[in-house]
Each structure stands twice: as C-alpha cells, then as structure tokens.
Amino acid sequence: MPTREKTQLLSAAQTGRTIERLGHEIVEKTGEAHGIALIGIRRRGVPLAQRLAGTVRAATAAEAPIGILDITLYRDDLSLASAHPVVQSTEIPFSVDGRDLILVDDVLFTGRTIRAAINGLFDLGRPRRVQLCVLVDRGHRELPIEAAYVGRRVETRPEDLVEVHLKEIDGEDRVLLERMP
Amino acid sequence: MSFTFRHLLGTEALSRDEITFLLDQSRAFQGIQKQPLKKLATLRGKSAVLAFFETSTRTRISFATAAARLGADTMNLQAESSSTQKGESLVDTVRTLEAMKPDVIVIRHAASGAPHFVAERLGIPVINAGDGLHEHPSQGLLDALTISDRLGRLDDLNVTIVGDIRHSRVARSNIHVLSKFGGRITLCGPAMWLPAEMPGMAPNMRIEPCITQALPGANVVMVLRVQTERLREPSLPPDEYIRLYQMTPARLALARPDAVLMHPGPMIRGLEIDPAVADSPQSTVLEQVTNGVAVRMALLYLLTGGAPSAATPQAG
Structure with missing residues (x-):
C-alpha cells in the first residue's frame, strides 16, 4: 500500500487559536451566548465543546452547559458496514426543549454525521434552534447542511483524510491532511 | 474489547x-x-x-x-x-x-x-x-446489569439463590456470570431441588438448605419462582414451602442491609415471596x-x- 503524504494544516498554536476564535464568534453571534448549550459529537466534538465553553465562560462569565451525543445508532451506513460499531452513551443532562443548541464536531465532510446528530437530538425533544460549529470544513457535502461557525475551510479530494488531533484524546493539538501521492 | x-x-x-x-x-x-x-x-x-x-x-x-x-x-x-x-x-x-x-x-x-x-x-x-x-443468558445479563446499577459493582459479591435451583435455567445463567466476577454463591431450597453436583459448576459455591444460614452476609438475594406443578414431585405442600423458604421481611433482614432482592418473574406473591418484600425498596423486580x-x-x-x-x- 502506498504511503500517504501528510501535510500540516494547523499547528498546535494555530489549532488552539482557531478554537479560541470560534468561541468568541459564538459569543458575538448569539448575544453573549445567552441561554445556549453546546452538544459535542463523540469523540472529538466533546473536548472541542468543552474548550468552547471555556472561552464562553472567560468572555461572558456565562456557563454554557455541555451535552455529549453518540450518533452510532443513527448512522445510515450500518447496513453497508460488515459489523456494527460499539455504541456509547449519550449524556445530555438538561432538557433540549426550547433550547438554543450548538452542535460541535471536528470535521464537516458529507454532512451525514450531522444529519444523524440532528435525528438524535430530536428524539430527545424540540430545541428552539440548532447551529453547527466545526473545526474543519473539508467540503464534499452529500446533504444540505452547513456550519454557522467554521474554524478552517480546506480544499480536499474525496479520498483524502483530515486528521484532527486534540490534546485531551491524542496528547497534542494538530490538524493534518493526508493525501494519496 | x-x-x-x-x-x-x-x-x-x-x-x-x-x-x-x-x-x-x-x-x-x-x-x-x-x-x-x-x-x-x-x-x-x-x-x-x-x-x-x-x-x-x-x-x-x-x-x-x-x-x-x-x-x-x-x-x-x-x-x-x-x-x-x-x-x-x-x-x-x-x-x-x-x-x-x-x-x-x-x-x-x-x-x-x-x-x-x-x-x-x-x-x-x-x-x-x-x-x-x-x-437463559439474556436473563443472566440483565440481572448482572441490575446488580451493577444498584451496588455499583459486580465483583466479589455474596449471592444467595433461593428456591427451585434444579429446574432453574435463570439460576444457571446467573451462576456462570457472577462466579466469573468472583461471586460466592449459596444455593438454598428444599433438598429435592438442590442438585448435589451443582457446586461443581463454579468455585466458591455451597449448598445450604437452611434459609437462616444461607442469607447472612448476602449482597444479592435471588428468589426463584415456585412452579406449583413441581411441588408434587415428590410432594411438598405449599404451606410447608412457605414456612421454610418464603422470603419474608424478617428473613431478608438477615442479608446485608443494602442487599438487592431479585426475582426473574412471574412472581407468586404469598408463595415464594411476601408482598412486603416484593414491594420493598430493596426489590429490583421492575428494574430487571x-x-x-x-x-x-x-x-x-x-x-x-x-x-x-x-x-x-x-x-x-
């Protein structure tokens, strides 16, 4: 198998600053983040949501509650996969009814993960509004889904891989683009 | 995994x-x-x-x-x-x-x-x-889930199973699960329902026909259903079963104060279980x-x- 060529899209410092900037954008566009809650999509959406909440807290003193969403059971590709992935729990310790929610994920690609996440959220109640925040938008959407907050837009080919590393999970902050030579 | x-x-x-x-x-x-x-x-x-x-x-x-x-x-x-x-x-x-x-x-x-x-x-x-x-493996798993929810662990538990052990597939599935987590299992019931070879199924298993001896120290008490048709083979009048083995508040009090009381259902209130026990906060029947x-x-x-x-x- 030919080795893939990796290029760095964001360094550790750039990754940290990008997340910080996203937090400030959320504060600006949501009116001091009043009444919003952040929903991190497992896995890397979760530490991202926690960091965004930290920025919101520092900027406004407002506490944005965090929920964790596992979308495994809502995936549309289970029948294509030869095996079912392990299910993890969804932990949203507040009612989503009438709430202003921001879904948080690391990479926006086809939009199918977000479709699954929206389905999952609506099984829990009826939010007032759902927005999307992603660290990287790599294009190639297969559904009419867009993010309100984007850290970095990247031109990719469909077969490329965007690798997001976050300190909490991977021990370092870094975003890499892997492409076939 | x-x-x-x-x-x-x-x-x-x-x-x-x-x-x-x-x-x-x-x-x-x-x-x-x-x-x-x-x-x-x-x-x-x-x-x-x-x-x-x-x-x-x-x-x-x-x-x-x-x-x-x-x-x-x-x-x-x-x-x-x-x-x-x-x-x-x-x-x-x-x-x-x-x-x-x-x-x-x-x-x-x-x-x-x-x-x-x-x-x-x-x-x-x-x-x-x-x-x-x-x-009855799914029952064994759901019982383990219930125990772990209530007690916060599955390891090293004292488990007392009371009733018709011989005919119980629920008991067997539970024994296989809990013994793998170091459970010490006590089987209690009329002699005709306690197969002498059963303690060979797992380590740390014992037979104790006397209920007052079987319950002290138990973290988990499982009461099995009495199939009334089986009381005839050989004969054990229901009154006698109730007198010797019915799970009453006084008997349950012999187990640890935080012990969970389980029953795989369907329960026959007044036979193997006193209604006060079935409805007690220790009972996990509906959680199961x-x-x-x-x-x-x-x-x-x-x-x-x-x-x-x-x-x-x-x-x-």
Whole structure:
C-alpha cells in the first residue's frame, strides 16, 4: 500500500487559536451566548465543546452547559458496514426543549454525521434552534447542511483524510491532511 | 474489547471481558429507555424471528419491544399455534423460518441444547431465550446489569439463590456470570431441588438448605419462582414451602442491609415471596424488566451486525 503524504494544516498554536476564535464568534453571534448549550459529537466534538465553553465562560462569565451525543445508532451506513460499531452513551443532562443548541464536531465532510446528530437530538425533544460549529470544513457535502461557525475551510479530494488531533484524546493539538501521492 | 461470537447460546462460554462489554453496550441502550422518543431506525429493514416453542409472556414481549425500539420487524412463532403441534421436527420448523430470510432468530425451547442444535444448522445468529433446564443468558445479563446499577459493582459479591435451583435455567445463567466476577454463591431450597453436583459448576459455591444460614452476609438475594406443578414431585405442600423458604421481611433482614432482592418473574406473591418484600425498596423486580429491554436491544444490535468494526476512516 502506498504511503500517504501528510501535510500540516494547523499547528498546535494555530489549532488552539482557531478554537479560541470560534468561541468568541459564538459569543458575538448569539448575544453573549445567552441561554445556549453546546452538544459535542463523540469523540472529538466533546473536548472541542468543552474548550468552547471555556472561552464562553472567560468572555461572558456565562456557563454554557455541555451535552455529549453518540450518533452510532443513527448512522445510515450500518447496513453497508460488515459489523456494527460499539455504541456509547449519550449524556445530555438538561432538557433540549426550547433550547438554543450548538452542535460541535471536528470535521464537516458529507454532512451525514450531522444529519444523524440532528435525528438524535430530536428524539430527545424540540430545541428552539440548532447551529453547527466545526473545526474543519473539508467540503464534499452529500446533504444540505452547513456550519454557522467554521474554524478552517480546506480544499480536499474525496479520498483524502483530515486528521484532527486534540490534546485531551491524542496528547497534542494538530490538524493534518493526508493525501494519496 | 471486541465481540467475537455470532450467537448468544449461554453465559457459560462468555469471558469476563465479554460480559463486561455486553453490559457496557446495554448501558447505552438503557439511556434510550429514558428518552421521550424511544424508537430508533437503526435496524430498519431487518427482521427477527421470535420462535417460542415453550410459552412465554415476558421474555417474548421484552424481545419484541427491543426489536421494535430498534426499528426491526418481528415474526412470531408461538407454541400453541405452531406446526410442531402437527408433528413437524424442530429442524424443519426452523429451516422454514430461516427460508423467510430473517436476520436473527430468538429461540425458547423445552429441550436443553435446542438453540445450539439450531445454531449449528442455520446460517443466521441464534439467541437462546431459555432452553430446558440449561440456560437463559439474556436473563443472566440483565440481572448482572441490575446488580451493577444498584451496588455499583459486580465483583466479589455474596449471592444467595433461593428456591427451585434444579429446574432453574435463570439460576444457571446467573451462576456462570457472577462466579466469573468472583461471586460466592449459596444455593438454598428444599433438598429435592438442590442438585448435589451443582457446586461443581463454579468455585466458591455451597449448598445450604437452611434459609437462616444461607442469607447472612448476602449482597444479592435471588428468589426463584415456585412452579406449583413441581411441588408434587415428590410432594411438598405449599404451606410447608412457605414456612421454610418464603422470603419474608424478617428473613431478608438477615442479608446485608443494602442487599438487592431479585426475582426473574412471574412472581407468586404469598408463595415464594411476601408482598412486603416484593414491594420493598430493596426489590429490583421492575428494574430487571426495564433492563431486560436494554440488554436485548444490545444483543439484537450486536448480533445482527457481527463484530464491531474499527471506526470508519472519515465519517462525515
């Protein structure tokens, strides 16, 4: 198998600053983040949501509650996969009814993960509004889904891989683009 | 941890890690029972045959509920109306069911080993929902989930099982699960229902026919249903059973104060269990039922998909 060529899209410092900037954008566009809650999509959406909440807290003193969403059971590709992935729990310790929610994920690609996440959220109640925040938008959407907050837009080919590393999970902050030579 | 088996035929063959994995997966499905909208489309287009060659209400409804919650269809075979009454052999019946192309078959049968026999002959996953005097693995798992929820652990528990151990597949599945976590198991009941060879099933097992000796120190007390027809073989008048073995508040008080009181149902109040015990805060009877749906959802999900895959390289 030919080795893939990796290029760095964001360094550790750039990754940290990008997340910080996203937090400030959320504060600006949501009116001091009043009444919003952040929903991190497992896995890397979760530490991202926690960091965004930290920025919101520092900027406004407002506490944005965090929920964790596992979308495994809502995936549309289970029948294509030869095996079912392990299910993890969804932990949203507040009612989503009438709430202003921001879904948080690391990479926006086809939009199918977000479709699954929206389905999952609506099984829990009826939010007032759902927005999307992603660290990287790599294009190639297969559904009419867009993010309100984007850290970095990247031109990719469909077969490329965007690798997001976050300190909490991977021990370092870094975003890499892997492409076939 | 990976899930490497195709069928669930018993808990005896499961490793401690596999049991832990199945309970962890079940916990994810417990969360869904608490959602306002409990119905998923995860197994849309899949179907499960519920082949109950022996009558059952709660287990069959529990599997049917689990399948419905995941969006799968179910096809029911019930003993009373089945072609087995017309003399068809088990293998012909299940091959007929398989020809309808289900994705999984859940089977209950009066003959021990029937699910194994079926699993060897069919190309689809088989879940044992109770076979003869052998095993009832999903009950063993749901009981373990209930214990771990209540006590916060499964390790090193003193477990006392009271009643008709000989005829109980629930007892056997529980013994296999709990002994793998270091459980010390005490079997209590009339001598005719305590097979002398049973302590050989697992380490740290003992027989104690006297209930006041069997309960002290117990973290878990399992009361089994008395099948009244079995009281005749040999004869033990129900009054005598009640006097010697009914779980009363005074007897339950001999166990640890935080002990959980379990019953696989259906309960006969006033026979094996005093209503005050059945309704006490220590009783987990209804939690067991709720957890049963979660465990069965996890089993249907995992078995119709096979082993878990590595995460897809780039989800969208």
